[in-house]
Each structure stands twice: as structure tokens, then as C-alpha cells.
Amino acid sequence: MMTDGIGSEVPAPLLLSDDEKRILDLHDRLQQLQLEIALLTAQKNYDPSTSPSTENGNIEAAQKALLDSRSRYVLRNQVVESVVAANPILQAVHNGTKASPIERDLLPVLEQRDQSSSVLAQQSTELRSLLDEITEVESQSLRLGRENVELAAKLLDLAEQTDRSKAEAINMHPERAAEISHLEDQVKLSRQRWRVLKGTASAVVAGSGVDWSRDAELRDIVLDPENEDEV
Numbered sequence: 001m002m003t004d005g006i007g008s009e010v011p012a013p014l015l016l017s018d019d020e021k022r023i024l025d026l027h028d029r030l031q032q033l034q035l036e037i038a039l040l041t042a043q044k045n046y047d048p049s050t051s052p053s054t055e056n057g058n059i060e061a062a063q064k065a066l067l068d069s070r071s072r073y074v075l076r077n078q079v080v081e082s083v084v085a086a087n088p089i090l091q092a093v094h095n096g097t098k099a100s101p102i103e104r105d106l107l108p109v110l111e112q113r114d115q116s117s118s119v120l121a122q123q124s125t126e127l128r129s130l131l132d133e134i135t136e137v138e139s140q141s142l143r144l145g146r147e148n149v150e151l152a153a154k155l156l157d158l159a160e161q162t163d164r165s166k167a168e169a170i171n172m173h174p175e176r177a178a179e180i181s182h183l184e185d186q187v188k189l190s191r192q193r194w195r196v197l198k199g200t201a202s203a204v205v206a207g208s209g210v211d212w213s214r215d216a217e218l219r220d221i222v223l224d225p226e227n228e229d230e231v
Contacts, residue, residue, distance in 0.1 A: 092105075198221075201221050205218050
């Protein structure tokens with residue numbers, strides 16, 4: 001037998017006699033006729049002159065009445081089905097001495113139903129837990145997003161303050177502007193020389209044939225990326 005989603009074998013379908021199949025078909029047909037008769041009776045008793053006007057805001061009341069009628073209809077059918085099925089189920093579960101063969105055949109189906117209900121309840125609990133975790137993660141993400149916005153605003157404010165302080169210092173001491181520019185040029189030259197020396201050393205070590213991968217210092221010389229902040 002093929003297995004279903006919960007890993008257990010699907011029970012064989014019930015073997016119904018012709019009379020039993022006919023009874024079930026008649027039961028379904030009876031429910032369908034009752035519904036059709038109710039609809040025809042409602043159409044026959046409908047009187048537009050006495051019915052509340054939709055212009056008076058009674059649409060919601062009519063919808064509520066329809067839902068109430070449908071609920072009573074579904075509940076009545078469920079109660080009837082439960083009463084009719086109660087005795088065969090008890091006979092199947094308790095293996096009654098008066099149980100018919102078809103009632104005994106119900107036991108695997110009932111066990112499968114109970115197992116499916118248990119798995120469904122467990123999956124619903126897991127789904128609820130996952131949804132709670134997702135909600136918590138989304139809340140943390142929103143909180144971190146707000147904190148990032150606040151930090152970015154503070155960073156921009158500090159950058160503006162630094163620029164203003166630098167501009168004020170230059171304005172207060174114009175003679176230092178040339179000195180600052182000269183120092184910046186020297187820093188750029190120093191960085192360029194450092195990159196040249198570092199690249200040369202790396203090429204020498206890599207082309208020397210020495211197993212530089214086993215030596216930490218040599219490996220740093222060859223593989224260490226250039227850092228623009230180094231001088």
C-alpha cells in the first residue's frame with residue numbers, strides 16, 4: 001500500500017454492498033431535496049412589498065439572517081450524522097458482539113482519522129509557534145531598523161560638526177590652510193611609497209621559490225591586502 005503524508009498506510013476502502021451503497025445515495029439525495037424544497041419555499045413566500053427595502057440599510061441584517069439559517073441547516077445535518085454514526089463507531093471501537101462486518105471494517109478508518117487529527121493538531125501547534133517566532137523576528141527587525149536610522153542621523157550630525165570645526169579652524173587660522181594641504185600631500189605620497197614597497201616585497205617573496213605558505217610572516221607579506229589607512 002502507498003503511504004500518505006503522515007507515514008502510515010492508507011486503509012483499504014470499505015466494501016459496501018449494493019443495498020448499503022443505495023442507502024447512502026438515497027441519504028445524499030434526501031439532503032439535496034430538502035435543500036431544494038427550502039429554497040423553493042423561500043422563493044414562493046417572498047413578497048417584495050413586505051420585504052424590507054435595501055435602501056434602508058437592511059442588507060447586513062439580511063446577510064446575518066442568511067448566515068444564521070445556513071448555520072442551523074449545517075448544524076442539524078451534523079447532529080443527524082453524528083447520531084446515526086454513533087452506534088456503528090462504538091461497535092467498531094469496542095468490537096461489539098453484535099457488530100456487523102462493515103462495522104468491524106470501520107476500525108482501521110477510525111484509527112486513521114484519529115491519527116490524522118492528532119497530526120493535524122501537532123502541525124497546527126508548530127505553525128502557531130512558527131508564526132509567533134516570525135512575529136518576534138519582524139518586531140526585532142523593525143526595532144533594529146529604527147535604531148539604525150537614529151545612529152545614521154547621529155553619524156551625519158557628527159560629520160557635519162567635524163566639517164564645521166575644520167572650516168572654522170581654517171577660517172580662524174588661514175596660515176594653517178597651506179600647512180594642512182602640504183601634510184595631506186605628504187600622507188598621499190607616503191601611502192603610494194608604502195604600496196610600491198609592499199607590492200615589491202610580495203613579488204620578491206612569491207618569486208623566490210620559498211614555501212611562503214608555511215611561514216606566517218611571509219604569508220602576510222604575500223597575501224595581506226593593501227590597507228589604505230596604513231602609512
